[in-house]
Amino acid sequence: MNRVLFQSNFYVKFKAPNSQELIDYIESIDDSLINNQIFNWGKMCSSDKIALKSQELMKFISPNINELYERLKSKFFYNLYDPWLNLYKRKDFQEIHAHHPCHLSSVFFANDGEGFSKFYFSDRHSNDIHPKLGKLIGYKPINVVEYNRGDILFFPSYLLHGITPHNSDTIRKTLSFNFDILD
Numbered sequence: 321m322n323r324v325l326f327q328s329n330f331y332v333k334f335k336a337p338n339s340q341e342l343i344d345y346i347e348s349i350d351d352s353l354i355n356n357q358i359f360n361w362g363k364m365c366s367s368d369k370i371a372l373k374s375q376e377l378m379k380f381i382s383p384n385i386n387e388l389y390e391r392l393k394s395k396f397f398y399n400l401y402d403p404w405l406n407l408y409k410r411k412d413f414q415e416i417h418a419h420h421p422c423h424l425s426s427v428f429f430a431n432d433g434e435g436f437s438k439f440y441f442s443d444r445h446s447n448d449i450h451p452k453l454g455k456l457i458g459y460k461p462i463n464v465v466e467y468n469r470g471d472i473l474f475f476p477s478y479l480l481h482g483i484t485p486h487n488s489d490t491i492r493k494t495l496s497f498n499f500d501i502l503d
């Protein structure tokens with residue numbers, strides 16, 4: 321009997337119930353709104369960002385939180401932080417990072433295609449395991465999350481993750497947001 325001990329490393333991914341509505345909204349946002357300089361992160365990555373307002377996004381996000389309730393079999397109140405749009409040109413990428421100290425983070429994938437960047441998680445404890453033991457158990461320090469256009473991903477904000485270099489001339493678009501669970 322083999323058992324994984326702790327549930328702290330997890331993600332939830334599903335097709336957004338309002339995926340086309342979200343895609344249409346994202347496609348309606350003009351590139352002239354790119355405002356990378358207002359973000360206090362992003363010095364180590366190459367991507368464009370557009371800041372959005374959580375009040376405007378609530379109607380798009382809440383159906384997905386409702387679906388998350390179903391998947392987690394638990395409801396909660398939450399505080400949504402302002403979302404933002406990520407735009408990846410060819411060769412853009414994002415270095416490994418986390419969204420600490422938020423509680424949960426989310427990414428909505430507005431498009432996909434040949435050569436598109438991959439989203440991956442990186443185990444922050446990867447140096448703890450001896451290479452010989454790692455080989456024995458087939459340990460992987462990196463886990464790529466496959467996604468399709470219209471998928472939404474939720475994960476604990478402390479999980480390290482990154483985006484591989486984008487190898488397409490189609491701009492890769494994702495919507496990201498963080499939220500805290502309230503008492």
Ligand SMILES: [Fe+2]
Pocket residue numbers: 417418419481
């Ligand atoms: Fe991130």
